[in-house]
Amino acid sequence: GENVEQHPSTLSVQEGDSAVIKCTYSDSASNYFPWYKQELGKRPQLIIDIRSNVGEKKDQRIAVTLNKTAKHFSLHITETQPEDSAVYFCAASNGYWGTYKYIFGTGTRLKVLA
Amino acid sequence: NAGVTQTPKFQVLKTGQSMTLQCAQDMNHNSMYWYRQDPGMGLRLIYYSASEGTTDKGEVPNGYNVSRLNKREFSLRLESAAPSQTSVYFCASSEALTTGTQYFGPGTRLTVL
Numbered sequence: 001g002e003n004v005e006q007h008p009s010t011l012s013v014q015e016g017d018s019a020v021i022k023c024t025y026s027d028s029a030s031n032y033f034p035w036y037k038q039e040l041g042k043r044p045q046l047i048i049d050i051r052s053n054v055g056e057k058k059d060q061r062i063a064v065t066l067n068k069t070a071k072h073f074s075l076h077i078t079e080t081q082p083e084d085s086a087v088y089f090c091a092a093s094n095g096y097w098g099t100y101k102y103i104f105g106t107g108t109r110l111k112v113l114a
Numbered sequence: 115n116a117g118v119t120q121t122p123k124f125q126v127l128k129t130g131q132s133m134t135l136q137c138a139q140d141m142n143h144n145s146m147y148w149y150r151q152d153p154g155m156g157l158r159l160i161y162y163s164a165s166e167g168t169t170d171k172g173e174v175p176n177g178y179n180v181s182r183l184n185k186r187e188f189s190l191r192l193e194s195a196a197p198s199q200t201s202v203y204f205c206a207s208s209e210a211l212t213t214g215t216q217y218f219g220p221g222t223r224l225t226v227l
Contacts, residue, residue, distance in 0.1 A: 006156075032214040043204065043218040044157070089156060093214055099145040099164035100214030101172070106156040 002027040004092050006105025013080050014113050021075045021108045023090035030092040032100055033073045035064060038087045038107075047088075048075070080112045116140055118219035120205050126225045127195045135190040135222050137205030145208045146188035147172075147216065148180060150201040157204065163188055195226045 003026045013019050025033075031052040036044035050057045050064045050073065057064050061080075066073045073092075077084055087109050091102040118139045127133055139146065148160040149172075159172030161180040169180050177199060179191045188207075192199060202223050206216040 009154075034215060036218075043220050045218070046215055049215065095214065099162060100208055100216070101147075101159065101162055102157075102214075102216060103159075104157040106154065 002030075002092070002103045004090060004103045004105045006090050006108060008108060009106065010109045010111070012111045012113060015080060015082060017080055019077045019080055019084070019110055019112075021088055021090070021110070023073050023075075023092070023105050025071050025073070025092035025103070027092065027094070027103070028071065029094050030071075031094045032092070033064070033066060034091050034093075034102070035062075035075050036089045036091070038089065040086075044089060077110075080110075082112050082114050085110055085112045118205055118207055118217055120203075120219035120222050122222060123220065124223050126227065127192075128227050129196060131195050132191065132193050133195065133224075134192075135203055135205075135224075136187070137189065137219055138187045139205075139207040139217075139219075140186065141207060141209075141217065142185070143207040143209050143217075144185070146182065147206045147208075148178075148188070148190045149204045149206065150174065150199075151204060151221075152201050160190065160203075195224075197226045200224060200226045 005024045034049035038044045063076045087107045090105040093100045093102045121136045147162040149157040163182040166185045205219040208216045
């Protein structure tokens, strides 16, 4: 079945450094790739997303890149701050079923050290 | 505009008991979803409803049933709870036909003893 692999499972960076989280998907029909941030005890919240007709998207300190050929997509956070500490989830989906059913990665716990 | 709401926030059950988790959205979304979240396993889809009147199984449907009561509400029922169903349950919704973004509710933390 469809699968999304996410690496690393944990990531520690110094404040101000960059962080990169990578995901690989198996379903070549996937056309929508959201990233969610989940703080402890809270709900997942969308931070950025990208569609398959775009190679890169940026929103202030965060960016996402997509390589459809390799079926890879990555989240880049620059100038990390302590409030970036959270668990980040990638997902892949398409609208084939009449709805955007997500397959999530297993998450990356990011710790930003002050 | 409350977004996606879930009740209850916390629940403790004994093995074999039943309960229903409630979810409602006020964004006029077509699609709704139920996930469970376990440590180290991310979010796994239990059931989803592409539109009012339809429901389909996700990755881990065993032990659960759902009802799409109307466009706003989507409930998840545990008929005979088991300790393996101890988890955090999230409901989500999306407009679906034109955009895939899913918006999540605050979650229900369920413990089965």
